[in-house]
Amino acid sequence: MHVLGNSTFSKILGPGVRVGWIESHPAIIERLSNSATVSSSGASAQLMGSVLEAAMASGDLTGMLFTTRQLLARRTAAVQARFEQVRVAA
Known part of the structure; x- marks a missing residue:
């Protein structure tokens, strides 16, 4: 069996980062x-x-992710609170 997994830093750092593993x-x-x-x-x-x-x-990447x-x-x-306000008002 051949199993591969791949990911990219584009979702971690930004869409232009074309580096993955x-x-x-x-x-x-x-x-x-x-x-x-x-x-x-x-x-x-x-x-x-x-x-x-x-x-x-x-460690800069860890700090940026935090x-x-x-x-x-x-x-x-904030989005959840706004949804709750709209739901209660309805």
């Missing part, structure tokens, strides 16, 4: 690493990959 058995990863499958539009995203590596190593989660939680609470 593949999860699978090491033998499959080895085969894929030598193919065009791991590149985007024919060229790997080396610069963005380096930026991401530095952000993860420094801040983003707080912001989204406040927005979610």
Whole structure:
């Protein structure tokens, strides 16, 4: 059985980030690493990959994700409160 999982940083950092990862058995990863499958539009995203590596190593990515989660939680609470106001008024 061959199982692959893939994800991207575009949902974590922003839509223009064309860097992701593949999860699978090491033998499959080895085969894929030598193919065009791991590149985007024919060229790997080396610069963005380096930026991401530095952000993860420094802890900046963790801090950014914490801040983003707080912001989204406040927005979610505001939307839920507004829905509740509309429901009660109806």
